[in-house]
Amino acid sequence: MNEDRLLATYLVETPYSLNYAAEKIAGEQSTGTFVTVPGETHALKERHRAQIVKVTPLEDVTHPSLPGGKIPSHHDGVYHRGEVVIAFPVCNFGISLPNILATVAGNLFELQELTGIRLIDLEFPRGFSEGYKGPRYGVAGTRKLIGVYRRPIIGTIIKPSVGLTLEALQQLVYELATSGLDFIKDDELNANPPYAPLEKKVKAVMEAIHRAADKTGKKVMYAFNITGDIDQLRAHHDCVVSAGGNCVMVSINSIGLSGLSYLSRFSEVPIHGHRNQWGMYTRAPFLGMDFNVYQKLCRLAGADHLHVNGLNSKFYESNASVVHSIQSTLKPFLGGYETMPVISSGQWAGTVQETYSNIKSIDVMHLAGGGILAHPNGVAAGCESMKYAWEAATQGIELHHYAEKYPVLQAAIDHFSTK
Amino acid sequence: MNEDRLLATYLVETPYSLNYAAEKIAGEQSTGTFVTVPGETHALKERHRAQIVKVTPLEDVTHPSLPGGKIPSHHDGVYHRGEVVIAFPVCNFGISLPNILATVAGNLFELQELTGIRLIDLEFPRGFSEGYKGPRYGVAGTRKLIGVYRRPIIGTIIKPSVGLTLEALQQLVYELATSGLDFIKDDELNANPPYAPLEKKVKAVMEAIHRAADKTGKKVMYAFNITGDIDQLRAHHDCVVSAGGNCVMVSINSIGLSGLSYLSRFSEVPIHGHRNQWGMYTRAPFLGMDFNVYQKLCRLAGADHLHVNGLNSKFYESNASVVHSIQSTLKPFLGGYETMPVISSGQWAGTVQETYSNIKSIDVMHLAGGGILAHPNGVAAGCESMKYAWEAATQGIELHHYAEKYPVLQAAIDHFSTK
Numbered sequence: 001m002n003e004d005r006l007l008a009t010y011l012v013e014t015p016y017s018l019n020y021a022a023e024k025i026a027g028e029q030s031t032g033t034f035v036t037v038p039g040e041t042h043a044l045k046e047r048h049r050a051q052i053v054k055v056t057p058l059e060d061v062t063h064p065s066l067p068g069g070k071i072p073s074h075h076d077g078v079y080h081r082g083e084v085v086i087a088f089p090v091c092n093f094g095i096s097l098p099n100i101l102a103t104v105a106g107n108l109f110e111l112q113e114l115t116g117i118r119l120i121d122l123e124f125p126r127g128f129s130e131g132y133k134g135p136r137y138g139v140a141g142t143r144k145l146i147g148v149y150r151r152p153i154i155g156t157i158i159k160p161s162v163g164l165t166l167e168a169l170q171q172l173v174y175e176l177a178t179s180g181l182d183f184i185k186d187d188e189l190n191a192n193p194p195y196a197p198l199e200k201k202v203k204a205v206m207e208a209i210h211r212a213a214d215k216t217g218k219k220v221m222y223a224f225n226i227t228g229d230i231d232q233l234r235a236h237h238d239c240v241v242s243a244g245g246n247c248v249m250v251s252i253n254s255i256g257l258s259g260l261s262y263l264s265r266f267s268e269v270p271i272h273g274h275r276n277q278w279g280m281y282t283r284a285p286f287l288g289m290d291f292n293v294y295q296k297l298c299r300l301a302g303a304d305h306l307h308v309n310g311l312n313s314k315f316y317e318s319n320a321s322v323v324h325s326i327q328s329t330l331k332p333f334l335g336g337y338e339t340m341p342v343i344s345s346g347q348w349a350g351t352v353q354e355t356y357s358n359i360k361s362i363d364v365m366h367l368a369g370g371g372i373l374a375h376p377n378g379v380a381a382g383c384e385s386m387k388y389a390w391e392a393a394t395q396g397i398e399l400h401h402y403a404e405k406y407p408v409l410q411a412a413i414d415h416f417s418t419k
Numbered sequence: 420m421n422e423d424r425l426l427a428t429y430l431v432e433t434p435y436s437l438n439y440a441a442e443k444i445a446g447e448q449s450t451g452t453f454v455t456v457p458g459e460t461h462a463l464k465e466r467h468r469a470q471i472v473k474v475t476p477l478e479d480v481t482h483p484s485l486p487g488g489k490i491p492s493h494h495d496g497v498y499h500r501g502e503v504v505i506a507f508p509v510c511n512f513g514i515s516l517p518n519i520l521a522t523v524a525g526n527l528f529e530l531q532e533l534t535g536i537r538l539i540d541l542e543f544p545r546g547f548s549e550g551y552k553g554p555r556y557g558v559a560g561t562r563k564l565i566g567v568y569r570r571p572i573i574g575t576i577i578k579p580s581v582g583l584t585l586e587a588l589q590q591l592v593y594e595l596a597t598s599g600l601d602f603i604k605d606d607e608l609n610a611n612p613p614y615a616p617l618e619k620k621v622k623a624v625m626e627a628i629h630r631a632a633d634k635t636g637k638k639v640m641y642a643f644n645i646t647g648d649i650d651q652l653r654a655h656h657d658c659v660v661s662a663g664g665n666c667v668m669v670s671i672n673s674i675g676l677s678g679l680s681y682l683s684r685f686s687e688v689p690i691h692g693h694r695n696q697w698g699m700y701t702r703a704p705f706l707g708m709d710f711n712v713y714q715k716l717c718r719l720a721g722a723d724h725l726h727v728n729g730l731n732s733k734f735y736e737s738n739a740s741v742v743h744s745i746q747s748t749l750k751p752f753l754g755g756y757e758t759m760p761v762i763s764s765g766q767w768a769g770t771v772q773e774t775y776s777n778i779k780s781i782d783v784m785h786l787a788g789g790g791i792l793a794h795p796n797g798v799a800a801g802c803e804s805m806k807y808a809w810e811a812a813t814q815g816i817e818l819h820h821y822a823e824k825y826p827v828l829q830a831a832i833d834h835f836s837t838k
Contacts, residue, residue: 029608031579040579048582066702068735092581094613098646098673102607102695105672109698110734160450160459162511163467188521189448194513227517230649230681253524254517256675262649276521279528283485284703315529316487 005087007053007123008104013065013116013286015075018055018082024113026050026086029106048092053085064115065286079115095131097300098258109287116286119293124300129334132261132300137270138338139363142304145246145270146182146221151394152362153221154386155183156379157344157369162190169196170204177212177220179380180387181372183365186225188251188274192236198226199239206243223249223272223305230255233263241268253277257301264302272342273303283316291325299329299337305365306339311355313345323358330361340365347371348382349412352389353399362394376415377408385412424506426472426542427523432484432535432705434494437474437501443532445469445505448525467511472504483534484705498534514550516720517677528706535705538712547719548753551680554723556689557757558782561723564665564689565601565640570813571781572640573805574602575798576763576788581609588615589623596631596639598799599806600791602784605644607670607693611655617645618658625662642668642691642724649674652682660687672696676720683721691761692722702735710744718748718756724784725758730774732764742777749780759784766790767801768831771808772818781813795834796827804831 014021026032030050031040058081065079093099100122108117135141143149156176158164164172176184192198205222213219226236226248233255240248249272252260264271275298281288291308298306308325309317329341341364343355348371355366368386375382388409392402403410433440445451449469450459477500484498512518519541527536554560562568575595577583583591595603611617624641632638645655645667652674659667668691671679683690694717700707710727717725727744728736748760760783762774767790774785787805794801807828811821822829 031582044579044582048579066735067704068702068737070735091613092608094611096611096647098648098670099610101673102610102646102670102693105696105699106607107695107698107734109696109702110728110736112733112735114735160463160467163450163463188525189511191518191521192513192515194510227521228515229517230677231684251517251521254520254675255677256673258649258674259517259677265650274521276526277524277528279526280524280707281699283487283528284706285486287703287706288699309529314531315526316485316489316531316533317529318487 003125003127004090006090006100006104006125008086008088008119009121010084010086011081011116011118011120011286012084012114013061013079013081014114015064015069015071015079016113018057018080018084019052021113022052022055022084022086024111025084025108026052028111029103029108030088030092048089050089051087053087054083056083058082065284066115068112069115070112081116083120090125090127095127097132097261097297101257105289118286119289121290122293122296124296124334126334128300129336133264133302134299134337135271135302135304135339136264136267137304139340140338142221142270142340147218148182150362151387151390153182153340153365154383155185155365155367156181156372157185157187157367158190159187159369159373161187162193164196166196166200166204169201170208173205173222174208174212175379177209178216179378180383181220183221183223183367185223185249185272185367188225188227188276191225191227198224198236202239202243202245206245210244219246221247223247225249225251227251227254230259230262233259234266237263237267245269247272249274251276252298252303257297260298260303261301270304271302272305273298273307275307279316292328295325295329295339296333299333299339303339305342307344308341310343310345310347311351311358313347315345319354319358326359326364330359330363342367348416349385349389349409350399350417352386353393356390356393362390366390371416375408376411381408381411384408422544422546423509425509425519425523425544427505427507427538428540429503429505430500430535430537430539430705431503431533432480432498432500433533434483434488434490434498435532437476437499437503438471440532441471441474441503441505443530444503444527445471447530448522448527449507449511467508469508470506472506473502475502477501484703485534487531488534489531500535502539509544509546514546516551516680516716520676524708537705538708540709541712541715543715543719543753545753548755551719552683552721553718553756554690554721554758555683555686556723558759559757561640561689561759566637567601569781570806570809572601572759572784573802574604574784574786575600575791576604576606576786577609578606578788578792580606581612583615585615585619585623588620589627592624592641593627593631594798596628597635598797599802600639602640602642602786604642604668604691604786607644607646607695610644610646617643617655621658621662621664625664629663638665640666642666644668644670646670646673649678649681652678653685656682656686664688666691668693670695671717671722676716679717679722680720689723690721691724692717692726694726710740711747714744714748714758715752718752718758722758724761726763727760729762729764729766730770730777732766734764738773745778745783749778749782761786767835768804768808768828769818769836771805772812775809775812781809785809790835794827795830800827800830803827
């Protein structure tokens with residue numbers, strides 16, 4: 001029914017009426033200009049003008065969220081908030097992620113009739129699934145590559161983030177890969193630095209991973225951070241794949257959704273999508289966009305894994321918001337696009353129960369840096385403590401109770417619960 | 420002296436001390452993790468840890484700018500603001516724009532120790548000029564291609580933004596190209612839509628431009644919006660160049676800085692950089708980044724022209740901020756990177772004098788959509804009115820005075836000054 005329209009939902013705040021603000025958005029982002037020009041005919045407007053679908057008033061406030069608003073001449077001091085749904089004709093931009101961004105985001109955030117404007121949902125017509133195939137591996141493909149089912153993928157991040165020599169890194173990776181972990185990733189701060197260039201890093205890391213696999217019979221998944229200029233993405237990807245690597249990682253906001261989509265068209269391994277810089281787009285409540293929009297864009301562009309923060313993290317975000325991010329990423333979208341949410345930041349065994357009780361899913365990656373590496377009994381114990389915590393959570397057993405049976409879990413609680 | 424360090428300056432707001440907040444930033448974005456891990460040795464920290472260069476206190480406030488801040492146990496209700504300069508060792512990321520973003524922006528915006536965090540300057544070591552050559556054409560190259568010197572490039576935008584048939588577009592372009600304009604651009608909403616695919620659009624537009632050039636002896640510059648997926652950028656560029664086109668335009672935030680940098684490595688014509696979506700990064704005063712940072716990133720990545728908004732525009736931005744954007748874009752950077760600022764939005768002859776008196780430069784593009792197309796005496800008169808306004812401004816003649824000599828200028832004043 002909406003096959004020829006893209007629906008965008010905005011949170012709007014304005015000193016004008018909500019309907020006037022909605023008209024401004026629809027005009028600015030389709031056929032309008034600041035004075036009427038000759039070519040803006042009735043027939044053209046019929047076909048191409050964005051339409052207001054719905055305006056839902058919310059509360060009024062007395063202080064504007066953003067600066068620079070133009071105040072109407074007889075302003076009563078009130079700023080109206082509401083949700084506005086706008087329908088954009090797909091024929092204005094076609095099946096093109098870069099060009100829908102210019103339309104649904106575009107100059108909107110700068111309009112002086114608005115003192116708050118946030119993109120909170122996008123509803124894509126089915127045609128987008130033709131143009132953007134999405135993740136090639138997703139949840140099922142990732143599980144198959146690692147050989148882990150019926151529980152989350154447990155992983156860690158190389159720490160310290162930067163500075164490890166290739167020798168130290170190789171030694172650490174071997175230790176991690178023989179400690180029961182499913183997944184290891186580079187830090188987002190570490191991609192292809194002069195002191196440990198990617199090519200040499202891949203060689204050193206894969207040597208450790210293959211050696212560990214010979215010992216354990218299990219090949220861990222390692223997400224190599226291949227973030228770089230577009231020209232480098234293919235070479236870096238090929239370097240990883242030809243060395244037997246089974247995952248590449250990118251900072252999505254560094255290479256752009258376009259860079260992600262480019263990579264996904266040829267990647268032979270899952271793409272681990274890191275969302276660093278995301279706070280810039282979302283932390284001001286009446287500006288930018290919700291993660292609900294971002295996750296759809298990233299899934300269309302082909303992220304197999306997508307970072308979603310974690311409960312009780314070191315970041316500003318509320319647990320409710322994190323739960324919402326995980327749930328929206330797990331929700332089927334255009335009949336597919338199964339991207340695996342990556343839970344990370346300040347995680348350890350003690351954050352599992354609350355996570356599971358909220359999301360009721362095991363189709364996630366659960367990463368702990370310090371929460372595994374700094375376990376008092378070592379890395380293997382840290383990893384075990386995470387697995388036991390998930391066992392307890394999924395079986396509905398209280399964590400402290402389960403810890404009576406598993407000393408590594410008790411040790412994690414003793415060590416981390418005061419941090 | 421700073422050849423091995425990248426200096427980032429932040430505006431910070433925190434319920435903690437400024438020094439504590441600065442330490443958090445330096446730690447999070449280099450060697451730190453939430454608990455100390457074994458590999459974080461003294462020697463590693465010496466080489467790789469980011470350093471606080473300077474902390475300059477500003478005012479204190481009693482309300483946090485951003486939500487989600489963690490409040491210290493004995494908080495006095497005060498949030499401290501200040502400027503913090505952090506030095507990041509270049510060896511952590513190398514000469515890589517995508518990877519410096521993960522470092523200088525990264526997870527910073529999400530730190531709960533901060534209630535405000537904005538990147539306001541980046542000082543690049545000289546090495547970046549080796550990795551990123553910047554604009555190939557810039558001010559001088561653009562002037563040479565158009566043959567316009569000693570005044571700004573006067574241009575317009577195709578309006579209505581979307582919906583014109585190829586026939587109507589061709590007719591409009593011919594009219595514009597025979598009306599004395601130097602430059603015409605596609606709207607950012609219009610790139611490669613199904614009803615007027617880029618290939619056909621290029622053919623139709625270039626036919627009009629060549630026909631106009633035969634008549635006038637002057638070939639106007641037309642910026643074709645080639646925004647699209649990475650795979651399409653080269654094909655779209657080649658399509659424009661092989662038809663005799665002399666400029667390509669991209670929505671920088673749609674293709675990413677990486678996409679821009681990719682395009683600039685092969686583009687045979689100037690790249691016209693549109694900044695739509697920019698408001699999302701900058702409108703919250705204590706979040707995101709200043710244009711001062713953005714323009715440097717875009718210049719490094721190769722934007723020959725860069726949109727900077729305009730004075731008295733339809734957007735929220737203050738004139739002082741617009742002037743600052745123009746001045747920072749005109750300021751030499753790493754010994755070059757001459758990008759032409761593009762002044763646009765709500766512009767007409769009447770916005771010239773205030774612009775020139777503030778920026779004291781003619782090395783800009785000055786675009787007017789309605790301000791030229793909707794001139795009561797037609798497009799040629801609209802274009803003339805802009806040129807006369809610049810003559811008046813640069814000669815120090817009052818606009819109304821100059822208008823006595825030039826009726827098209829007076830007509831513009833009569834028509835637009837009440838809008």
